[in-house]
Amino acid sequence: MCSGRISPHFILKAFQEGADGVLVAGCHIGECHYGKGNFITAKRVAVMKDLIQFIGISPKRLRLEWIATSEGNKFAKVVTDFTEEIAQLGPSFLRPKKVAKFDTGKKKEGFLEARR
Amino acid sequence: MEGFERLSSVNYETVRTTCTYCGCGCGLLLEVLDGVVIGTLPQKDHPINQGGACIKGWNAHEFIYNEGRLKKPLVRRDGSFEEVSWEEAVEEVATRLKKIKEESGPDSIAGLTSARCTNEENYIFQKWMRAVIGTNNVDHCARL
Amino acid sequence: MLEEKEVSAILALRRNSGHPTPFLFTKAEDLKDCVADEANRYPLTKILIKIAKKHPNETIGIVVRGCEERSLIELLKNFQLRQGKVKAIGIACSQELANQCRCNRPFPSQVEESDLAKPVEDFTDIDEIEKLSEEERFQYWMGQFGKCIKCYGCRNICPACFCPTCTLEDANLVKPGGMPPEIPIFHLHKAYHMADRCIDCGLCEEACPMGIPVRRLYRKVKKSVKDLFGYVPGEKEEEKGPLEFLGDGGYELPGAGK
Numbered sequence: 001m002c003s004g005r006i007s008p009h010f011i012l013k014a015f016q017e018g019a020d021g022v023l024v025a026g027c028h029i030g031e032c033h034y035g036k037g038n039f040i041t042a043k044r045v046a047v048m049k050d051l052i053q054f055i056g057i058s059p060k061r062l063r064l065e066w067i068a069t070s071e072g073n074k075f076a077k078v079v080t081d082f083t084e085e086i087a088q089l090g091p092s093f094l095r096p097k098k099v100a101k102f103d104t105g106k107k108k109e110g111f112l113e114a115r116r
Numbered sequence: 117m118e119g120f121e122r123l124s125s126v127n128y129e130t131v132r133t134t135c136t137y138c139g140c141g142c143g144l145l146l147e148v149l150d151g152v153v154i155g156t157l158p159q160k161d162h163p164i165n166q167g168g169a170c171i172k173g174w175n176a177h178e179f180i181y182n183e184g185r186l187k188k189p190l191v192r193r194d195g196s197f198e199e200v201s202w203e204e205a206v207e208e209v210a211t212r213l214k215k216i217k218e219e220s221g222p223d224s225i226a227g228l229t230s231a232r233c234t235n236e237e238n239y240i241f242q243k244w245m246r247a248v249i250g251t252n253n254v255d256h257c258a259r260l
Numbered sequence: 261m262l263e264e265k266e267v268s269a270i271l272a273l274r275r276n277s278g279h280p281t282p283f284l285f286t287k288a289e290d291l292k293d294c295v296a297d298e299a300n301r302y303p304l305t306k307i308l309i310k311i312a313k314k315h316p317n318e319t320i321g322i323v324v325r326g327c328e329e330r331s332l333i334e335l336l337k338n339f340q341l342r343q344g345k346v347k348a349i350g351i352a353c354s355q356e357l358a359n360q361c362r363c364n365r366p367f368p369s370q371v372e373e374s375d376l377a378k379p380v381e382d383f384t385d386i387d388e389i390e391k392l393s394e395e396e397r398f399q400y401w402m403g404q405f406g407k408c409i410k411c412y413g414c415r416n417i418c419p420a421c422f423c424p425t426c427t428l429e430d431a432n433l434v435k436p437g438g439m440p441p442e443i444p445i446f447h448l449h450k451a452y453h454m455a456d457r458c459i460d461c462g463l464c465e466e467a468c469p470m471g472i473p474v475r476r477l478y479r480k481v482k483k484s485v486k487d488l489f490g491y492v493p494g495e496k497e498e499e500k501g502p503l504e505f506l507g508d509g510g511y512e513l514p515g516a517g518k
Contacts, residue, residue, distance in 0.1 A: 004506065008452050009427055009433050009449055009452070010433075012433075012445040012448050012449060012452070013433055013445065015445070016442050016444075016445040035506070036506040036507050037506065039506050039507025040503070040505075040506045040507055042507075043488075043489070043502055043503060043507065044503065046484075046488050047452065047455050047481065047484055047485060047488065047503070048452065050480070050481070050484035050488075051448060051451060051452060051455075051480075051481055051484070052448075054389065054390070054397070054477070054480045055397065055398065055401050055444050055448065056394050056395065056396070056397030056398025056399075056400075056401060057394075057398070058394060093395070093398050125315070126269050126284060126286070126311060126314075126315050126318055126320070127284065127286070128269075128271070128282075128283070128284035128307070128311055129281075129283050129284065130276075130281040130282050130283065132276060132277070132279060132281065145281055145282070147282075147307065147310070149310065149311060149314060150314070154310060155310065157282075157302060157303075157417070158413070158467065159279070159281075160280075160300035160301065160302065160466070161279055161280070161300045165469065167300075167466050167467055168411070168413060168467055168468060168469030168470075169411060169413060169467075169469065170409060170411045170469065171409075171410060171411045171412060173411075174411060174412060174413065174416055
């Protein structure tokens, strides 16, 4: 599957569901298995970063990395670094405020409910 | 001048009207293409909505060509609906309502109309309920 | 004022009992009712798509202002209208109108006569938001988006929005039901989708019954696209939007790993 398949709408959906960070990884430029897919990924993520920054979600929460299939170590390093960075940034504003420890069947309180 | 006068079969116009749904009464424009209503636009210069409309207003044209609409008067006989003429239908309704009004009084009758009728039709209906039947029991699906 | 060309009809605003409404003029004598410089604007290009779809062989003229011409170029680029079947008749907007709309080009490329108004270049609305801290921005936008009643007005009236199946109506991407809808992504979905198509006409903000400053959001995305790719929608007919094709490395790619 190509990173070009990642619709920016999926990224937005992930943030809405409470994701603290989104990492998009694809083949290196010029090495796309499908030809030119990663070009559009780069363009999309660039526009998306500006958009979420304008709204007040840190652009650091969305990262784009070029990782080849054989670069296992790089992948591990990127994921570790990214996780640390996100941990420092803290939970996303869109995350549900209270997460039930046990499944009491109660609805999770979201950002809007907490504000009311 | 010649090119313009070439007879075209295209006809598009917008008709100013008022939304039939809630009590706000937003001004709408119905888009009519070749005699068929295809869309709705809110009126920009209307003092009430000033170019805005709610989702019902934006889709106020959708019920016009709905397949579920009645095409002929129907009377239920022996458990199923029968198509009848307008005269017969009016006669049937008038007789039965008169009987009910005499036996149980005007307040035993309620009138339910629909937001998908024109404002003028709804006006006539409630006037008829109040003046002819003599009851205030009149309502419709979107009296909000 | 209007030259007669080889068209079957002309789409413009017509004075209808004192109110300007869109109308398709088919007879020359009706043209005296035609209204040009009018503060109340309608998305004529969008109406043209509907007419052209039903009558693909007719050539239709359309009276366009600056913003509508940009919309026409965008729609032609995206194959919503056919090149030879549309004839644009340009009119310029007055300075008053240009200031009211904060238009950056209140006149089309070919205009009949009259003085051209000065364009208004004003980014204070975007700068205002960018001055706020991240949390303040988030509070501001969630407060604004929280007013949304999901009327789809911004999408219905937008001349650049033409998808038959809309992302906003897709149950997988935006949860149906709920008032307000899933925010902020409800508005962000549209903002992204129109990133390289928004012509900054301002109809969206005028159509919002709740007064949400959506135009600010779309202007910001438009500015982003301009800064990143040097592309401005509605200007050149040959140039395709950067998000409409995969890429040939022609645009300078923003660095990855940031």
